[in-house]
Amino acid sequence: MNTTHFIPWRHGRRHPPLISDSPQDAARADWLYDAAEELLRGNNVSFQRRMRPQQGVTAEDFALAVDEYVNNRLADSEVNTSALGWLIITAERGHADKTAIAELLGNSDHPLGKLGEIAETLLDPLADDALIAKAEDEL
Numbered sequence: 859m860n861t862t863h864f865i866p867w868r869h870g871r872r873h874p875p876l877i878s879d880s881p882q883d884a885a886r887a888d889w890l891y892d893a894a895e896e897l898l899r900g901n902n903v904s905f906q907r908r909m910r911p912q913q914g915v916t917a918e919d920f921a922l923a924v925d926e927y928v929n930n931r932l933a934d935s936e937v938n939t940s941a942l943g944w945l946i947i948t949a950e951r952g953h954a955d956k957t958a959i960a961e962l963l964g965n966s967d968h969p970l971g972k973l974g975e976i977a978e979t980l981l982d983p984l985a986d987d988a989l990i991a992k993a994e995d996e997l
Contacts, residue, residue, distance in 0.1 A: 886985050893988070894970055894977035903981065905991040913987060915980045923976050928962050937961055 893903040897920040904914030931937050941961035948955040963972035970977070 882989075885989055889988055889992075890978050890981055890985055891970075893981045894974045897977040897980070898970060898973055905988045907987055907991045908994050913984055915977075915984070920977055920980060923980055924973065927972075927976055931962065931964060936964065
């Protein structure tokens with residue numbers, strides 16, 4: 859996670875502002891947060907700079923990253939309960955066991971939780987190009 863301080867009331871933002879809080883850093887943080895929210899909703903995030911191929915992260919890319927993250931936690935014995943079993947059982951019944959989800963994902967200080975962290979990890983390398991694409995679209 860970036861070097862940030864979470865001050866929920868500052869600037870009306872829903873995410874932690876960057877320490878430098880320059881306009882470029884703020885725009886980057888806003889884009890990352892908004893794009894992460896889109897992935898958490900199951901949507902793809904994409905953009906295209908002029909004369910360049912389309913870039914982005916698909917919902918499937920995100921789901922695979924979450925799958926890999928949870929599988930690694932299980933393989934590293936970071937989950938010491940039957941959380942995965944309970945999650946599958948409750949999902950089959952049409953419910954979600956939030957305790958099992960929390961156990962599988964682990965703790966996070968991110969406003970969107972561990973899923974937000976995973977999403978931003980995928981999106982971070984694209985943020986600068988996304989901002990350039992946005993500026994190009996506004997010309």
